[in-house]
Amino acid sequence: MPRAIKAGLVAAAFATAAPFAALQAQEPFFSVATDDEVGRYIVGPGGRPVYMFDTGARGGDYLPPLESCLARCREAWPPVFVDAETNLVVPDDLDSQLTGMVPESEGERLVASYNGYPLFYYAREDESEGPSGHGIHTHGGWWITIAPDGEPIRTGTIPQSND
Template sequence: MRRRTYGRAVTAGAATAALLLGGCGDDGGDQGPPSPGDATGPATVAVESSPYGDILVGEDGYALYLFEADSPGASTCADACAEVWPPLTTDGAPDAGDRVDADLLGTMERADGTTGVTYNDHPLYYYEPDTEPGDVGGQAIDDFGGLWYVVGPDGEPIEDERPADEATDEPGPY
């Protein structure tokens, strides 16, 4: 009888340990900043300085882009395009941060059922290769059938191919 009690105690202890350890796995927290495009609440759009002047950024400080192939209020970027250029999405109405014209901020329904954020009726996107806030690696790239530009606070694309601090009237080495 004593042996059975011991066996049950070990089994119960192992089961309790398994339950406790099962709760110690990855709970999704503290994994660094959220991936661009993941909506976990209302998106915030702000204005930050960049080599191209003042531009729109997401709440996390990453540059926001528009795609010239889009129509007003409609996105043409999905599937493989949206993997490279994740759309800024929101759960609820987006918030206007500092120096953002709240009248230009809006939303649209994307083909995948998510709510995309628009500014001046342009759907907004991140650029996946931008690895840090302040990166503007997607500027003036011809990709997925059109050009991509950072967006100024007026809602217009900034079409400069080189940062303002690099632009000169002198011929370059190219």
């Protein structure tokens, strides 16, 4: 059964049967996919791969991800924006405690996060593709898929973070 992080909706779901049935019927916001290179990784709505941006590894600019990835970067790597009412439902193989939202650097919008990492899409791929953005170094850091346990998947030449 999918789990949600919004406590108000969970409490309401237990208060009456109708909201609980609606909660069960919701599509998970995050789910898990598998790729030969990276193994199991998190995907967002529609099965599209999501990435964390490691700016604290070799060749990074050491800025927070949402400050490092601005205008030109966001054309290639748009954040996974959500609104305050978004219900980040996850399937049983993901940890709902790791799911959340972080304010954009200017605090105007919210970005979906997993294990505290703000999440981004790669504009050059869609849900029918595997994580082709995994391991790219650009815009001040490394773009990395995230495992269901919340850890970055460091394959190939992706260095460990210095944070």
